[in-house]
Amino acid sequence: MRLARDSTAIAFKELRQLSRDPVSLILTFMFPILLIGIFIVIAGAFSAPSYNIPVVVADLDTSPASTVLVDKMTTSPIIHVTQLVSTEEQALHHVEAGDAMGAVIIPQGFGESLLTTGRAFIVLQTDNSKITAPTLIQAAVNRDAEDLASTEGSQFGIKEVAIEVVVRPISGRPPTGDVILPGFLSMIAILGAFDDIVNAITRERERGTFPRLLLSPVNILSVYSGKMFATVLLTAVRTTLMLIIFVLMGLAIRGNILLIYITTALIAVFTLSLGLVMSARIRGSSTLTVLEIALTFPLFQLTGVFQSPELLAAGGRAISRALPWTYGNEALRRVIYLGLGIDAIAGDLLILLIGSLVMLPIALTLSKRTM
Amino acid sequence: MLKLLRDLVAVAGNEFRQFRRNKTAILISLVVLPLFFTVSLGAAGGGPTTTFSPTANIPITFIDNDLSAESSQLLQALRSSGDFDRIILGYREDSALAVLGTGKIYAAIVIPEGFHTRLANNQTSEIILYTDDGEPGIGDQLSVTLRSVVQDFNPNVEVQAERRGLTQVEIVQKGALFSSFNIGLVIVLGVVQIFATFYEIAGGMSREREDGTLARLLVSPTGIAPIMLGKTLFVSVLAIIRTFIVLGLAVYVFGARPSTDLVTLLAVSLIIALVTMGFGFVVSSFRVGARAVVIVEFFLVLFLFAFSGLVIDKELLRGVSKTISNILPWAYGFELLRRTVLIGRPLLSLTTELSIIFGSTLLFYVFSYAIFAYSRERLAF
Numbered sequence: 197m198r199l200a201r202d203s204t205a206i207a208f209k210e211l212r213q214l215s216r217d218p219v220s221l222i223l224t225f226m227f228p229i230l231l232i233g234i235f236i237v238i239a240g241a242f243s244a245p246s247y248n249i250p251v252v253v254a255d256l257d258t259s260p261a262s263t264v265l266v267d268k269m270t271t272s273p274i275i276h277v278t279q280l281v282s283t284e285e286q287a288l289h290h291v292e293a294g295d296a297m298g299a300v301i302i303p304q305g306f307g308e309s310l311l312t313t314g315r316a317f318i319v320l321q322t323d324n325s326k327i328t329a330p331t332l333i334q335a336a337v338n339r340d341a342e343d344l345a346s347t348e349g350s351q352f353g354i355k356e357v358a359i360e361v362v363v364r365p366i367s368g369r370p371p372t373g374d375v376i377l378p379g380f381l382s383m384i385a386i387l388g389a390f391d392d393i394v395n396a397i398t399r400e401r402e403r404g405t406f407p408r409l410l411l412s413p414v415n416i417l418s419v420y421s422g423k424m425f426a427t428v429l430l431t432a433v434r435t436t437l438m439l440i441i442f443v444l445m446g447l448a449i450r451g452n453i454l455l456i457y458i459t460t461a462l463i464a465v466f467t468l469s470l471g472l473v474m475s476a477r478i479r480g481s482s483t484l485t486v487l488e489i490a491l492t493f494p495l496f497q498l499t500g501v502f503q504s505p506e507l508l509a510a511g512g513r514a515i516s517r518a519l520p521w522t523y524g525n526e527a528l529r530r531v532i533y534l535g536l537g538i539d540a541i542a543g544d545l546l547i548l549l550i551g552s553l554v555m556l557p558i559a560l561t562l563s564k565r566t567m
Numbered sequence: 568m569l570k571l572l573r574d575l576v577a578v579a580g581n582e583f584r585q586f587r588r589n590k591t592a593i594l595i596s597l598v599v600l601p602l603f604f605t606v607s608l609g610a611a612g613g614g615p616t617t618t619f620s621p622t623a624n625i626p627i628t629f630i631d632n633d634l635s636a637e638s639s640q641l642l643q644a645l646r647s648s649g650d651f652d653r654i655i656l657g658y659r660e661d662s663a664l665a666v667l668g669t670g671k672i673y674a675a676i677v678i679p680e681g682f683h684t685r686l687a688n689n690q691t692s693e694i695i696l697y698t699d700d701g702e703p704g705i706g707d708q709l710s711v712t713l714r715s716v717v718q719d720f721n722p723n724v725e726v727q728a729e730r731r732g733l734t735q736v737e738i739v740q741k742g743a744l745f746s747s748f749n750i751g752l753v754i755v756l757g758v759v760q761i762f763a764t765f766y767e768i769a770g771g772m773s774r775e776r777e778d779g780t781l782a783r784l785l786v787s788p789t790g791i792a793p794i795m796l797g798k799t800l801f802v803s804v805l806a807i808i809r810t811f812i813v814l815g816l817a818v819y820v821f822g823a824r825p826s827t828d829l830v831t832l833l834a835v836s837l838i839i840a841l842v843t844m845g846f847g848f849v850v851s852s853f854r855v856g857a858r859a860v861v862i863v864e865f866f867l868v869l870f871l872f873a874f875s876g877l878v879i880d881k882e883l884l885r886g887v888s889k890t891i892s893n894i895l896p897w898a899y900g901f902e903l904l905r906r907t908v909l910i911g912r913p914l915l916s917l918t919t920e921l922s923i924i925f926g927s928t929l930l931f932y933v934f935s936y937a938i939f940a941y942s943r944e945r946l947a948f
Contacts, residue, residue, distance in 0.1 A: 230869070234869050234870075234872070294906075297880075317739050320739065324745050324909070325745065325750075325753075325905040325909040325910050326876070326880045327878065327879060327880050328879050328883060329880045329883065332883075379703070477591075480591070480857075481857070482770055482774075482858055482860065483591055485858070486861055487595055487599065489861070489865050490595070490600055490604075491603065493604075493758070494607035497607060497611050498610070498611060500702075500703065501703075502704070503704035506625050506702060506705060507622075507625075507708055508610075508611050509619050511609070511610040512607075512610040512611035513624075514610075526701075529702070530668060533700065533701045534699075534701045540668070540669055
């Protein structure tokens, strides 16, 4: 009873302190908005209707089939044929010099081969030092080649594809860039909790109020649970803000909203527990923040924010499975996209809870030692 | 000139002494940052020499509603492809759909009834791939891999031929192919330097101000230039050590083979570190606190991820994003890294990138020097 009363008192003290510090107050809610802003820019760039990626073409065949293919490429919204060159060397030189990001070479005998065997090849050279352009160029040229097969196929003796793969996502959603939004919600809960730990412990230490708090007739467990309670409340506000942004962006949330709040709260509590362990050793608030931010960036990759941990290499998958945040991300995706209930995510929530319960005694012991 | 050099070395020596006494700073700057970024890169995608199929270990169920020789052959083709090593049999279509999304299986390949009849009649047969789209990227990756396997599937052949690519018009890829580790290494080399050097300069200056040592330094007979250059010298040495650590891990642990020599690599890393140090001085010339420095750092790295070609090529950005990308000197730094580390271009042939980045560095240093000189007293306290 006393523990609960003291914890509540500490939680309200935290919130009062935050409300009196306008800079921290703005920052604690600016992180999510700015992160999402950056995501919108990136997602917008990925889903742009046209890119005009500079590509040069060398049509060494000049047959009717190659001419049709070149025509298709010149009208592609993805690539922009900047020059038609006469030799393969010229085409490759443009890519090596950085004037074009890709070169398409249609070899001599392309049309003839299509007519006689139904098969032919084209050569594609891309600037593979780039991140996204090579894939986009390849996809565009691929599409044009498939288009050549499907629309003018009979004219050039091309058969239809024998087996077609029909993809059906189980949620029924169109495959859009918003697949990473639940991961972002999780990252915001993590970043927010890291920021809370800096405000709650290290800045209190720097101001000299932490020893006073510990000397007061309040149990250290109450101090920590009070700070956790404050973080849970702040995480709920951040989650609400994010869900509003998600809905404004057109994301349909299928599952129970309460489960989303429970998951983000558990992610924040685990992060805070880890932060408490770290803050027992690292005393400076800015040092701790730098370290936490540095740790956050690889988490985007390892906890499955951008792509499922199942697609990682064996080592990465093992690390990913050892991180409780991965389970938090999974739970959020299952609730938000698939509309699954507590029975489907109970295991994930349990792992987050166990992670926190393991970290908290370590933090308490370390804090007592380094007090 | 001699005095400038002497003062510069004295300031740098003082920085090294302070650094040596701060175990946390050593740990973060030289161990945590380079180690964590490089190891997570290697762990996530494997080394540059390791090849793995991202779909090979994903549990997938194969539901054969056709029960024909052709559908069995297709299952055999999938199993022997090396891309589908965890095919689970025994599910019905409805039970598979009920399990999808729970993490037991991530996709279901369904061969519909009439599959073999359509193939026999020279018609296009369908395969249905149900995917758990709650897992980002899995559906796209599985459909691409499945399409590439079935495109070369020939139901009339007992042993499936080696995969060749597209059936009608094959695209032969020419030119150097870089592993995702090598592409990631370029990012890690740049990001680690930016992350660490910015904090070492801007954070160091703000800490000196908060501790009151900056005021003492400014009233000493040491000029502003030796203070800035001394700190630059100190952080440059740390930057070189960090480059060695990242490269050492990449080359000796993960087997990376950069296409350029060590001198070029060190030079490019140092160029990126210098422009970041210049920016660090600019930020600290605005008298910002340690907490604000960290926040600026966070947004700097976020901006770099969005606009420097780390997630999407800067050439593909449009409008305001493109303008931001064009004015960020780090974007040219990453271009230098890509062109040298991946393609092996000589550093001195990249004149445009070098001019922009050197110009920006000079601008940052001159601007911050002017502010420091103009408002020396205000900045000290």
